[in-house]
Amino acid sequence: MSTHRTASTIFEISRPGRRGILPPTCEPGLPGIDSCIPGHLRRQVPAELPEVSELDGIRHYTRMSTLNFAIDNTFYPLGSCTMKYNPRLNEVAASKPGFTHSHPLARAEEVQGFLEAMHALELILAEVSGLPHVSLQPAAGAHGELTALMMIRAYHLERGAREREVILIPDSAHGTNPSSCTIAGFRTREVKSGKDGTVDMDDLRAKMDPEVAGMMITNPNTLGIFEPNIQEISSILHAAGGLLYMDGANMNAILGIARPGDFGVDVMHYNLHKTFSTPHGGGGPGAGPIAVTNTLEPYLPVPRVVRSRDGKFSLSENHPRSIGKVRSYFGNSGILLRALAYAWAHGPADLRAVSEHAVLNANYIRAGLDGAYHLPYGAPSMHEVVFSAKIQKQFSVRALDIAKRLCDLGFHPPTIYFPLIVSEALMIEPTETESKETLDQFIQAMLQIARESETKPELLHNAPVTLPVKRLDEVNAVKTPVLTCCGTSPQ
Amino acid sequence: MSRPANLKYTRSHEWVRVEGDVATVGITDHAVEQLSDLAFVDLPRKGAKAEKDQRFGEIESTKSVSDLIAPLSGEIFDVNTEVIENLQLISLSPFDEGWLIRVRISNPAELKSLLSAEDYAEQLKHEEH
Numbered sequence: 001m002s003t004h005r006t007a008s009t010i011f012e013i014s015r016p017g018r019r020g021i022l023p024p025t026c027e028p029g030l031p032g033i034d035s036c037i038p039g040h041l042r043r044q045v046p047a048e049l050p051e052v053s054e055l056d057g058i059r060h061y062t063r064m065s066t067l068n069f070a071i072d073n074t075f076y077p078l079g080s081c082t083m084k085y086n087p088r089l090n091e092v093a094a095s096k097p098g099f100t101h102s103h104p105l106a107r108a109e110e111v112q113g114f115l116e117a118m119h120a121l122e123l124i125l126a127e128v129s130g131l132p133h134v135s136l137q138p139a140a141g142a143h144g145e146l147t148a149l150m151m152i153r154a155y156h157l158e159r160g161a162r163e164r165e166v167i168l169i170p171d172s173a174h175g176t177n178p179s180s181c182t183i184a185g186f187r188t189r190e191v192k193s194g195k196d197g198t199v200d201m202d203d204l205r206a207k208m209d210p211e212v213a214g215m216m217i218t219n220p221n222t223l224g225i226f227e228p229n230i231q232e233i234s235s236i237l238h239a240a241g242g243l244l245y246m247d248g249a250n251m252n253a254i255l256g257i258a259r260p261g262d263f264g265v266d267v268m269h270y271n272l273h274k275t276f277s278t279p280h281g282g283g284g285p286g287a288g289p290i291a292v293t294n295t296l297e298p299y300l301p302v303p304r305v306v307r308s309r310d311g312k313f314s315l316s317e318n319h320p321r322s323i324g325k326v327r328s329y330f331g332n333s334g335i336l337l338r339a340l341a342y343a344w345a346h347g348p349a350d351l352r353a354v355s356e357h358a359v360l361n362a363n364y365i366r367a368g369l370d371g372a373y374h375l376p377y378g379a380p381s382m383h384e385v386v387f388s389a390k391i392q393k394q395f396s397v398r399a400l401d402i403a404k405r406l407c408d409l410g411f412h413p414p415t416i417y418f419p420l421i422v423s424e425a426l427m428i429e430p431t432e433t434e435s436k437e438t439l440d441q442f443i444q445a446m447l448q449i450a451r452e453s454e455t456k457p458e459l460l461h462n463a464p465v466t467l468p469v470k471r472l473d474e475v476n477a478v479k480t481p482v483l484t485c486c487g488t489s490p491q
Numbered sequence: 492m493s494r495p496a497n498l499k500y501t502r503s504h505e506w507v508r509v510e511g512d513v514a515t516v517g518i519t520d521h522a523v524e525q526l527s528d529l530a531f532v533d534l535p536r537k538g539a540k541a542e543k544d545q546r547f548g549e550i551e552s553t554k555s556v557s558d559l560i561a562p563l564s565g566e567i568f569d570v571n572t573e574v575i576e577n578l579q580l581i582s583l584s585p586f587d588e589g590w591l592i593r594v595r596i597s598n599p600a601e602l603k604s605l606l607s608a609e610d611y612a613e614q615l616k617h618e619e620h
Contacts (some may be wrong), residue, residue, distance in 0.1 A: 398527070420555070474528060475528045475529070475530050478530040478531070479531070
């Protein structure tokens with residue numbers, strides 16, 4: 001980390017008249033700006049841009065990047081987000097000029113390689129999911145959810161089942177699930193979790209009726225527990241005419257081990273920015289391909305990659321029952337290339353090993369922290385483990401304080417206060433890309449914080465204490481957000 | 492914080508004080524504690540209709556946004572506008588100064604579905620993980 005632990009903005013280091021690059025003066029004889037852009041379209045007041053030298057600009061942003069918590073400089077166990085390392089090989093593959101120089105409106109015969117790559121990724125995602133047809137179009141997980149829900153709606157409407165407008169959602173679900181349902185025009189009905197943290201089967205049966213269009217389930221669920229009754233859940237849904245959707249956020253636990261298509265799922269989404277190691281968060285964009293059964297295949301969005309008998313690839317829009325376009329051009333294709341590179345670099349056996357190691361790492365952390373932190377559910381953990389800060393709460397230390405203190409100790413905090421059904425939740429997902437040494441350091445830091453909550457809780461209330469930005473007043477930030485800098489405001 | 496024994500409660504953590512055909516509604520100490528730092532509360536206008544088990548407003552903390560669920564049906568004839576400006580009233584005095592709405596009860600039979608203080612405490616025990 002930089003020793004200059006200041007957090008001044010680029011505007012604060014600005015000095016009037018200072019420049020990075022001086023553009024050459026206009027050659028004589030060229031038309032003036034007045035003849036190019038009419039006066040009423042031109043800015044009357046100069047833009048309030050920072051004025052810095054090139055070196056000051058470089059130093060500023062380099063310093064900022066070292067103040068950030070990122071997967072490239074620290075352990076990032078953000079539960080449910082699968083913040084794994086993004087292999088540089090992915091970047092090499094996606095940077096090939098044949099890919100970067102192709103135009104989205106190029107004719108199919110000019111981008112055969114690109115289309116073949118997309119087709120290859122579709123086949124891999126179909127194989128891993130056990131669902132034969134794939135669309136790479138959705139731009140992120142929630143977009144995949146929305147696309148799939150629109151297909152479920154199209155499926156029921158084609159059968160005249162207009163009354164099916166309810167989607168069942170477990171109380172442990174990601175917030176995007178009910179949100180996607182609402183945007184797709186469905187109503188949601190919550191299904192309770194039982195004492196073991198999995199779907200309460202009696203409650204599921206009680207919630208079934210002819211209005212149910214389907215169910216959205218996450219498996220393993222957000223507690224990191226594999227739903228043991230998943231096949232029965234699927235049977236109950238199907239017997240009542242509903243479809244089963246799987247939120248694939250947690251696919252990193254089951255690659256090459258269990259296939260959603262085999263355990264009764266009709267449609268699912270992947271988060272390539274989680275499971276297939278493409279950049280996540282600020283480094284995005286994401287990609288949320290969906291995989292579906294033969295029954296749902298006609299509704300897939302267009303365009304679709306088609307391989308003809310002579311081995312040539314093309315983009316086809318001719319699918320009359322399709323829900324239509326969900327994204328401009330062909331999804332986030334640069335991200336799709338990275339995912340393909342990842343899948344090919346691993347191969348089937350190593351993809352399975354990815355999940356085995358992800359599960360092993362989560363359970364190593366679980367064993368290291370059990371006792372010091374409360375474990376609300378006893379079921380075996382898959383790729384992530386959810387603790388509660390219940391023990392620490394006795395000393396008035398909450399999950400938020402623990403998260404802030406972890407920043408002091410050099411770690412990105414885990415997800416906190418989710419899933420909602422666990423009070424003071426700490427949701428830890430190490431992923432397979434961390435070494436035993438890193439996991440040990442994290443466990444030591446968490447144990448230190450557990451001790452500190454008994455001996456010096458006020459330290460935790462004030463954390464972070466070593467970073468340039470101390471504990472933020474989050475209430476004030478929400479109530480009176482300051483969205484401009486240095487007293488300027490957008491015109 | 493003591494939880495008044497003479498109030499009725501809901502599974503979704505609202506309390507109800509019944510006086511004749513008037514019900515005063517707020518959220519419990521437990522709800523306040525779970526939400527932690529409150530940021531906003533969105534309440535209906537006077538004269539709006541409350542419908543049992545349906546949302547009548549929204550409360551937002553730095554952690555999450557939660558629906559406020561009506562324990563009873565009826566006309567909302569009074570709204571505590573002071574809490575909108577001063578959320579501390581809810582955090583410091585959830586059962587008294589932090590009340591949210593007053594409803595003229597339209598279906599007294601609905602009262603039967605509400606929990607006693609004891610039942611509510613029992614539910615919280617089961618909820619704890």
